[in-house]
Amino acid sequence: xxxxxxxxxxxxxxxxIETHVRFDFTITAGKxxxxxxxxxxxxxxxxxxxxxxxxxxxxxxxxxxxxxxxxSGEVELSDRGTVTTFCIINIxxxxxxxxxxxxxxxxxxxxSDIPIFHLVRGIPVDEVRMGMRVKAxxxxxxxxxxxxxxxxxxxxxxxxxxxFESYADHL
Amino acid sequence: xxxxxxxxxxxxxxxxxxxxxxxxxxxxxxxxxxxxxGVRTAGGKVIVPPTEYDPETGAALGEFVDVGDAGVVTxxxxxxxxxxxxPLGRPFAWALIRLDGADTAMLHAVDAGSETxxxxxMRVVVRWAEERKGSIRDxxxxxxxxxx
Amino acid sequence: MNxxxxxxxxxxxxxxxxxxxxxxxxxxxxxVQPVVTDALRAxxxxxxxxGFFVSGSADYLIGRPFSFVTALDGVAPWPPIRESHVEMDxxxxxxxxxxxxQHGDIDTALVYCYGKSSLGEIRDLLVAQLDPYYxxxxxxxxxxxxxxxxxxxxxxxxxxxxxMAEVAARNRKRAAGNPNxxxxxxxxxxxxxxxxxxxxxxxxxxxxxxxxxxxxxxxxTGDRARDxxxxxAWIRGIDHRVEAHSLGVRDLASSASTKRxxxxxxxxxxxxxxxxxxxxxxxxEIILRDAIGLGDDVDVNPSGGALAANPVMVAGLTRxxxxxxxxxxxxxxxxxxxxxxxxxxxxxxxCVMEAG
Numbered sequence: 001x002x003x004x005x006x007x008x009x010x011x012x013x014x015x016x017i018e019t020h021v022r023f024d025f026t027i028t029a030g031k032x033x034x035x036x037x038x039x040x041x042x043x044x045x046x047x048x049x050x051x052x053x054x055x056x057x058x059x060x061x062x063x064x065x066x067x068x069x070x071x072s073g074e075v076e077l078s079d080r081g082t083v084t085t086f087c088i089i090n091i092x093x094x095x096x097x098x099x100x101x102x103x104x105x106x107x108x109x110x111x112s113d114i115p116i117f118h119l120v121r122g123i124p125v126d127e128v129r130m131g132m133r134v135k136a137x138x139x140x141x142x143x144x145x146x147x148x149x150x151x152x153x154x155x156x157x158x159x160x161x162x163x164f165e166s167y168a169d170h171l
Numbered sequence: 172x173x174x175x176x177x178x179x180x181x182x183x184x185x186x187x188x189x190x191x192x193x194x195x196x197x198x199x200x201x202x203x204x205x206x207x208x209g210v211r212t213a214g215g216k217v218i219v220p221p222t223e224y225d226p227e228t229g230a231a232l233g234e235f236v237d238v239g240d241a242g243v244v245t246x247x248x249x250x251x252x253x254x255x256x257x258p259l260g261r262p263f264a265w266a267l268i269r270l271d272g273a274d275t276a277m278l279h280a281v282d283a284g285s286e287t288x289x290x291x292x293m294r295v296v297v298r299w300a301e302e303r304k305g306s307i308r309d310x311x312x313x314x315x316x317x318x319x
Numbered sequence: 320m321n322x323x324x325x326x327x328x329x330x331x332x333x334x335x336x337x338x339x340x341x342x343x344x345x346x347x348x349x350x351v352q353p354v355v356t357d358a359l360r361a362x363x364x365x366x367x368x369x370g371f372f373v374s375g376s377a378d379y380l381i382g383r384p385f386s387f388v389t390a391l392d393g394v395a396p397w398p399p400i401r402e403s404h405v406e407m408d409x410x411x412x413x414x415x416x417x418x419x420x421q422h423g424d425i426d427t428a429l430v431y432c433y434g435k436s437s438l439g440e441i442r443d444l445l446v447a448q449l450d451p452y453y454x455x456x457x458x459x460x461x462x463x464x465x466x467x468x469x470x471x472x473x474x475x476x477x478x479x480x481x482x483m484a485e486v487a488a489r490n491r492k493r494a495a496g497n498p499n500x501x502x503x504x505x506x507x508x509x510x511x512x513x514x515x516x517x518x519x520x521x522x523x524x525x526x527x528x529x530x531x532x533x534x535x536x537x538x539x540t541g542d543r544a545r546d547x548x549x550x551x552a553w554i555r556g557i558d559h560r561v562e563a564h565s566l567g568v569r570d571l572a573s574s575a576s577t578k579r580x581x582x583x584x585x586x587x588x589x590x591x592x593x594x595x596x597x598x599x600x601x602x603x604e605i606i607l608r609d610a611i612g613l614g615d616d617v618d619v620n621p622s623g624g625a626l627a628a629n630p631v632m633v634a635g636l637t638r639x640x641x642x643x644x645x646x647x648x649x650x651x652x653x654x655x656x657x658x659x660x661x662x663x664x665x666x667x668x669x670c671v672m673e674a675g
Contacts (some may be wrong), residue, residue: 003272004219006208006235014199014305015191019451022184025382025439029177030346037177061348061392068352068366068395146177174337176343183382187451195452218568220453226563246474246571249519254443256458263520264461267567276567278454278467286519291474307456 022067032062035074035166037146043138045077047112055113079151081109082162084170088125103128108170115170118148122155131161194223197235202309205299209238209273219273220307239271241296241316246276249286258312264289268313280312288315328420329544329551330672334358335534335646337627338501341437342531347376348532350433351393358429358535362547366395366590369537370425372402373416375409375432376632379447382438390433401425408432409534409636410597410658410668416538417557426543433533434632441529441631448563450661461662462526466518468571468663471603473520475572476609477609480520483601484508487524488602494623501628502528502647527599532630534637545675552643552654552672556584559658559668566663577610577657577667584655584669586611591671593618594653595638597658599625606664607657621645635659639670646674 016100029037032048036059039046047058048071055064060071086105089096096102103125106115121137134154144150191199193278194210198220200243201208211222211234219238224231245267253259258280266289267276283289295313335359336342336350351374361363372394377390378386387404396402403419405411409432472478485508494503511524537547544551560576560583562569569575579673581587594617598604604619604626613619622641625634635658645651652674662667 003236003238005211006237008201010197010204012200014203016188016195017199017306017452018186018188021437021447021455022182023382023444023447025181025183026178027181027382027438028346029179030349031176031344032247032349033346034175038175061346063348063352063391064395065392065394066395066397068355070352076245077589077608115600132224143201162605178343189451191452192666199452218434220565222565222568226568238323245567246467246470248463248470248521249516250463251516251518254458257460258457265459265467267467269567275565277458279457291470306443307453 015103030062032060032071036060039074040148040150041144041146041148043108043144045079045136046074047077048073049075049099055102056111057114058109058112071167075111078110080157081107081112081115081134081154081169083120083128083132083134084108084115084122084128085130086128088128105134105154107134108167118151119153120132121153122156129161129166132169133157133159133162192223193233194221197221199305202307203303203305205303207240207270208235210234210260216274217272217273219270220277238273241294242270242273243266244288244289244291244293244295245269246291247281247289249289258308262286263312266295266313268295269278279310280314282314285296296305324421326421326540327544327553328417328538328540329548330547330639330643331538331539331544331551332358332361332537333534333643334361335499335637335640336532337499338530338532339632340501340529342435343437343583345531347381347390347477348393349450350435350531351390351431352531354429354535355394355429355603358431358537362537362539364427364537364547370401371416371419372396372430373412373419373428373430374404375407375412375636376404376434377406377428378437379444380434380436381624381629384647394429394431408632408634408658408660410639410670411559411660412556413536413636413639413669413670414559417554418542420538426540428538429535429536430636431533431535431631432636434630435531436529436631437531445662447488453565462521463518464566464662465526465600466521467566469520469525469600471571472602472606477572478549478602479607481508481512482605483525483574486601486604487511490620490624493621493626497622497627499548499628500623501530501607503576503623508546521600525601527625527629528627530628530630532628532633533639534633536636536643538667546649550647550649550674553675554644554670555596555673556586556671557668558583559666561661561666563659564665571663572606574606574610574664574667577607577664577669580667580669582610584671586655586669586671589653590657591617592653593621593642593645595620595622595642595657596657597625597635597638599634603625603664611655611657612668636666642670643672646672656665
């Protein structure tokens with residue numbers, strides 16, 4: 001009878017549900033990230049300089065993160081730099097670029113004040129070190145595209161290691 | 172300059188598995204079994220779909236009652252161009268429906284056929300989905316009472 | 320948060336980006352940086368002078384987690400700052416800043432917010448805020464939800480579709496005087512009533528535009544506010560209340576939470592000159608006027624309101640900023656601002672401001 005408390009026991013109660021959601025976006029890169037990504041398609045690594053403190057950021061988001069003023073212009077950075085810190089990935093996960101172990105590093109490109117993050121290859125992982133000099137290994141010209149994947153990884157240049165003082169303020 | 176800007180499609184998609192707890196679970200179990208269940212407050216009000224706590228007093232709720240599978244439309248809106256994932260692919264009415272025996276309204280769809288068939292106060296009855304698994308969509312939609 | 324708080328807080332400046340259908344060339348940093356700069360400059364301050372920063376935004380809107388952390392580059396958090404964030408309209412970030420200032424150890428705060436509805440399908444995205452068990456799996460879009468509320472109002476005889484169209488036309492006409500509004504102009508009421516429904520009883524004109532935008536507000540306390548601003552907009556009361564989530568358990572036509580928030584904020588204590596109401600749908604302005612008790616002598620939405628520009632996560636703080644502006648420029652002595660969140664006016668904030 002509708003309205004009376006239910007006393008009949010139920011079998012196999014529902015205890016969970018699956019909720020599927022899907023949202024479609026069209027994301028835009030904005031002016032500064034577009035400039036950076038298009039630069040990569042031309043084998044250029046572009047950053048921007050703060051008008052106030054003169055620091056160079058790559059990629060630039062349009063504002064100096066310490067001064068809060070717009071960054072200006074395009075500064076082309078070298079595709080060589082110094083490993084400031086790094087890690088070695090040992091544990092398998094989802095979509096890995098390589099089988100473990102492999103190294104990823106923060107690389108301070110010559111001319112930049114902040115590092116970018118990328119992979120390091122061409123050297124046994126236990127020889128990767130802070131201060132190591134590396135250069136970008138670009139994809140073949142016909143594979144260049146507006147993406148950081150235009151650089152496959154960074155590999156040692158063979159130069160002697162950069163002195164600690166040269167990157168101590170960028171850790 | 173704007174033509175220069177890069178854009179890309181991006182899909183955010185996931186399936187969460189959510190625990191229902193005993194109250195929501197009881198309602199969804201009812202739907203799977205072809206019945207609609209509400210919960211009664213200390214004050215005698217029957218809330219459908221059931222909530223774990225009384226929205227007015229905050230008291231925990233657990234006294235389940237059967238309610239009817241038909242009721243009254245308390246509000247509605249006709250959607251001429253249904254959107255992705257909505258209950259029906261043809262124009263239909265969203266509605267708040269107070270089922271017989273319930274004191275609150277639940278939100279669902281009414282397959283009324285045309286906007287002119289809809290009015291506040293009309294009676295509608297559940298159309299059950301052919302396959303039910305414990306979801307609000309075990310109710311495929313409602314239809315005007317007396318329709319074929 | 321009732322009148323009589325120990326420390327007097329005022330809005331001393333307000334900066335905003337014009338709302339646009341698409342700020343296609345701006346990422347979150349590029350939305351935040353200019354409004355923060357403008358608000359600071361208008362107050363004669365630098366970021367070093369700010370004691371507390373708090374933002375309002377929604378990662379779902381932008382489509383990725385921790386967007387609000389990326390946005391911090393626009394504020395330049397160095398040296399390290401006291402910072403907080405709410406996944407809500409900036410109006411609630413302001414409520415947090417107001418409370419933070421009651422500690423008395425700092426005397427300035429910066430509140431900012433941003434949102435890009437253009438990136439996704441906002442009408443469908445807002446389904447993500449609904450009950451995941453009982454409602455979201457039906458995917459009732461934001462216009463459909465609002466339509467259910469509008470019909471209750473019509474059924475109760477509280478307004479007509481013509482009244483709703485007149486609300487829409489009036490707001491967009493006022494918007495012509497606001498360079499930051501998006502949809503402005505003279506809309507003929509009969510002509511817009513002749514248009515088809517989107518979801519009955521709502522037509523396109525009853526619904527807000529889709530907008531990208533950002534704004535920022537600087538708050539200061541006591542003598543600091545008097546130093547920074549000729550006519551600070553003193554917050555005499557600020558309160559927010561939330562109702563039950565489900566549409567079926569509340570009276571959709573009367574906004575009990577707005578009524579309570581307005582009472583607690585002291586709205587009724589004296590006459591209000593200007594009210595900025597965050598009503599994205601035309602019928603909601605009618606509900607809010609009734610709930611707050613605004614008479615015909617109140618100037619409602621001189622900015623054009625959310626029907627003229629509706630950057631989600633920003634439109635509420637914009638109402639507060641626009642109301643404060645009228646105190647700053649001397650056109651109002653007492654102003655009320657309202658912000659809303661959740662489906663069909665589920666949660667509402669009221670802020671009452673006065674000239675000194």
